[in-house]
Amino acid sequence: xxxxxxxxxxxxxxxxxxxxxxxxxxxxxxxxxxxxxxxxxxxxxxxxxxxxxxxxxxxxxxxxxxxxxxxxxxxxxxxxxxxxxxxxxxxxxxxxxxxxxxxxxxxxxxxxxxxxxxxxxxxxxxxxxxxxxxxxxxxxxxxxxxxxxxxxxxxxxxxxxxxxxxxxxxxxxxxxxxxxxxxxxxxxxxxxxxxxxxxxxxxxxxxxxxxxxxxxxxxxxxxxxxxxxxxxxxxxxxxxxxxxxxxxxxxxxxxxxxxxxx
Amino acid sequence: xxxxxxxxxxxxxxxxxxxxxxxxxxxxxxxxxxxxxxxxxxxxxxxxxxxxxxxxxxxxxxxxxxxxxxxxxxxxxxxxxxxxxxxxxxxxxxxxxxxxxxxxxxxxxxxxxxxxxxxxxxxxxxxxxxxxxxxxxxxxxxxxxxxxxxxxxxxxxxxxxxxxxxxxxxxxxxxxxxxxxxxxxxxxxxxxxxxxxxxxxxxxxxxxxxxxxxxxxxxxxxxxxxxxxxxxxxxxxxxxxxxxxxxxxxxxxxxxxxxxxxxxxxxxx
Numbered sequence: 001x002x003x004x005x006x007x008x009x010x011x012x013x014x015x016x017x018x019x020x021x022x023x024x025x026x027x028x029x030x031x032x033x034x035x036x037x038x039x040x041x042x043x044x045x046x047x048x049x050x051x052x053x054x055x056x057x058x059x060x061x062x063x064x065x066x067x068x069x070x071x072x073x074x075x076x077x078x079x080x081x082x083x084x085x086x087x088x089x090x091x092x093x094x095x096x097x098x099x100x101x102x103x104x105x106x107x108x109x110x111x112x113x114x115x116x117x118x119x120x121x122x123x124x125x126x127x128x129x130x131x132x133x134x135x136x137x138x139x140x141x142x143x144x145x146x147x148x149x150x151x152x153x154x155x156x157x158x159x160x161x162x163x164x165x166x167x168x169x170x171x172x173x174x175x176x177x178x179x180x181x182x183x184x185x186x187x188x189x190x191x192x193x194x195x196x197x198x199x200x201x202x203x204x205x206x207x208x209x210x211x212x213x214x215x216x217x218x219x220x221x222x223x224x225x226x227x228x229x230x231x232x233x234x235x236x237x238x239x240x241x242x243x244x245x246x247x248x249x250x251x252x253x254x255x256x257x258x259x260x261x262x
Numbered sequence: 263x264x265x266x267x268x269x270x271x272x273x274x275x276x277x278x279x280x281x282x283x284x285x286x287x288x289x290x291x292x293x294x295x296x297x298x299x300x301x302x303x304x305x306x307x308x309x310x311x312x313x314x315x316x317x318x319x320x321x322x323x324x325x326x327x328x329x330x331x332x333x334x335x336x337x338x339x340x341x342x343x344x345x346x347x348x349x350x351x352x353x354x355x356x357x358x359x360x361x362x363x364x365x366x367x368x369x370x371x372x373x374x375x376x377x378x379x380x381x382x383x384x385x386x387x388x389x390x391x392x393x394x395x396x397x398x399x400x401x402x403x404x405x406x407x408x409x410x411x412x413x414x415x416x417x418x419x420x421x422x423x424x425x426x427x428x429x430x431x432x433x434x435x436x437x438x439x440x441x442x443x444x445x446x447x448x449x450x451x452x453x454x455x456x457x458x459x460x461x462x463x464x465x466x467x468x469x470x471x472x473x474x475x476x477x478x479x480x481x482x483x484x485x486x487x488x489x490x491x492x493x494x495x496x497x498x499x500x501x502x503x504x505x506x507x508x509x510x511x512x513x514x515x516x517x518x519x520x521x522x523x524x525x526x527x528x529x530x531x
Contacts, residue, residue, distance in 0.1 A: 211434055215467045216421025227418035230461050237462075239418055 022093035029085020037078035044070045056127030058120070069124055073117070080113045108168070115164040122160015126153040155182075196250060197234060203253035204233040212257055220258040222251045273363045274348045279341050281331050283351035284317070285309070285358060301340050303331035313340055318378045318389040322530045324353050324360070326374060332366055333375030341366050373523045377516055382501045383415035387464035390440040392526070394448050395507045395514045399528030403453050409509030410452045411493050413473070416501040417461035423499055424471040427456045431469055438464040457492070475499040480520045493517050 044050075050070055053059050059069050087106045130153035137145050162179060165172050208231065213219045217228050219238065224247060226240030236252055238245045274280075279299040282290060287309040293300050302311035305320060315334035321327035328349050335341045349362040364370065378385045391412045402408050413420050431451060437444045439460055448458065448466070456470040477495040486508070493504030498520030506515050507528075516524040 208436060214433075215417045215461055215465070217418075218422075227422060229416070229418040230463055230465070232463065 019093055022089040025092055026085055026089040029082055029088070033078040033081035033085070036081055037074045040077050041070055041074035044073060053124050053128055055131060056124055057130075058123050058127050069120070073120065076113070076116060076120070080109070083109055111168050115167040118160055118167060119164045122157055122163070126156035126160070129153060129156055196248060199250035200234045200248045203249040204231075204235075207231055207236070207249055207252065208233070213259060218260040220260060222247045222255050225258075225260070270361065273361055276346065277348040277363065278345040279335070279347045281328070281335065281347055281349040281351075283327060283331065283349065283358070284320075285350070289358060299340065301331070301335050303327070303334065313338070315340075316385075318385050319392060323526070324351055324362075326524070326526075327351060328362065328364060329370055329372055330374045330378075332364060332370050333373075334379070336366065336371075337375060337379065343367055373518060373521070377503065377518055377523045381415055381503045381518065383460070383462045383503060384464065387439060387460065387462070388414055388503060388505070390464065391460060391505050392514065392516075394439065394445050395505050396526065396528040397445070398449055398452055399507050399512050399514055401449075403449065407509055407512055408452050408507070409489055410448075410507040411457040411473075411489050412460060412505045413457050413471075413493065413496055414460045414503045414505060415462050417459050417465075417467045419500040420459050420473075420496060420502050421467065421471075423475055423496065424457070424459070424473045426468070427470045427472050428454075429470070432466045433468075435466075437466050439466060440464060457496075482517070482520075482522055486515075490515065490517075494520055494522070497521075 050068065053069055062068050062072060084106075087109070130149040133152050134149040137148060158179065162172055162175055165175070207213075211231075213228050213231075215228050215230065218226070219228055221236065221238065222245075224238050224240070224245040226238040226243070226245060228236065229239045229244065230237040234249060236247045236249060238247060277298060279301055280293060280296075281301045281303055282293065284304040285293075285302060290300070290302065290309050290311060299313065300311070301313045301315060302309065303315045303317055304311075305317050307314040307316070313335075315331055315338065317327070317330060321330060328351065331349065332341065332347065335347075336343075341347055343366050345366045347364050347366060349360075349364060350358045351360050351362065352358050353360045378388055381388055391414050395410060395412065398408060398410055437447070439445070439448070444466065451458070451469045454470055456472050458469050459467045459471050461467050473492045473496045475492070475495040476499055477491060480491065480495045480498055482490055482494040487510065490506050490508065493506040493515075494517040496502060497504045497517045504517040506517065507513075508515065512528060514526045514528055515522055
């Protein structure tokens with residue numbers, strides 16, 4: 001009857017204190033990981049993340065494996081905490097071998113965690129951006145525009161991958177240069193393509209605020225005479241004898257306006 | 263029971279096309295493999311049907327809905343005159359509960375489709391104005407029935423064929439029909455005399471306009487008042503569409519090219 005407790009006491013006495021401490025840390029880590037995982041999942045769900053990322057490729061892939069992006073993110077934080085707990089436990093237990101290795105892993109782990117997080121968030125945002133652009137372009141049935149959505153997606157993913165790689169300390173200078181060249185090309189192209197549009201919009205703001213002419217006035221702008229039918233941000237529509245002239249606002253502004261009164 | 267089934271098969275026998283009104287995607291899927299042409303008529307093409315006619319208003323009157331669908335189908339060369347079409351629509355709330363056989367001929371051509379799609383103004387603008395007029399007809403102004411006249415599209419010409427009765431409350435403002443706040447404003451201003459003038463893109467150009475069109479040869483039904491006459495006449499003189507809410511009988515009527523095109527009872531919406 002008294003043999004069992006004695007054996008237990010002996011067993012407790014033989015195992016060093018720090019091992020118990022390590023086990024305690026480990027247990028605490030497991031509980032914390034579980035709690036953080038659950039809280040994370042609830043927070044993400046409450047923030048409406050599942051609705052926002054509904055239909056993205058990443059989410060669909062996740063669903064195929066019977067999970068979801070929110071679950072993956074929550075699991076990720078759990079695994080991170082478990083890994084940290086294991087390392088702390090090992091340190092507390094004072095297991096000598098591979099100490100150097102573990103120290104480096106401990107320093108590297110948060111970086112890896114952030115990198116994976118950035119990558120997942122980047123892929124999801126990329127997918128979402130692709131969906132949004134594709135939806136916007138759906139009304140315009142032009143096959144050439146089909147390249148745009150993937151382009152947007154991969155730009156976002158590329159930036160996310162860059163950040164992730166930078167996070168875990170990989171040399172990314174060449175990739176950054178590539179990104180800069182790409183961004184420069186996009187900006188230059190956009191500036192060239194939208195030069196007139198931007199000028200028209202600036203003139204359009206003036207026309208809409210000041211209203212030098214209103215719908216129904218007879219005017220002559222940019223060499224066309226007629227009745228104003230519509231003024232919007234970019235163009236003025238002038239109609240005369242069944243001809244409707246669509247005059248860009250920047251040329252209205254540049255050439256001046258003649259109001260015809262009689 | 264056999265005769266009932268016979269009658270149904272008579273109804274759909276050698277139909278040249280089938281018009282599905284707002285079908286669910288599973289309902290549409292059941293038709294997809296058949297050999298007759300399927301034309302989907304719905305507010306949105308959310309089931310990705312190949313041949314699709316957009317329905318700008320959920321016409322409560324099934325006749326109007328079918329006319330609109332068939333006219334849209336004619337316009338898109340999906341059916342032609344002389345064709346027999348079977349329409350599957352929902353008459354009461356809920357699923358598709360009726361099969362209606364229609365012969366496509368000129369009597370079907372009332373111009374409802376034309377009113378929305380081929381007007382100068384955008385279809386969504388005409389729809390928004392209709393919705394304001396219908397809502398105004400339902401509720402009235404502080405419970406009392408109210409009349410209103412909206413002239414949509416070709417605003418430049420309409421402005422030159424009308425004069426101002428008073429200060430224009432919409433001067434220097436950039437408001438468009440369809441914004442909820444604007445609908446409230448339009449309702450408030452509907453107690454004013456005169457017409458609202460709305461541009462092709464939906465901008466409210468003016469209120470308080472007295473229309474001065476030439477009313478010769480305007481053919482509108484007898485018994486309608488001065489408001490309808492003015493609305494009908496301005497559409498003959500210009501390319502505008504007039505949407506009139508009658509104060510006396512509470513109906514919303516649309517005129518185009520001097521003719522009455524559509525009549526809607528707001529109470530049915």
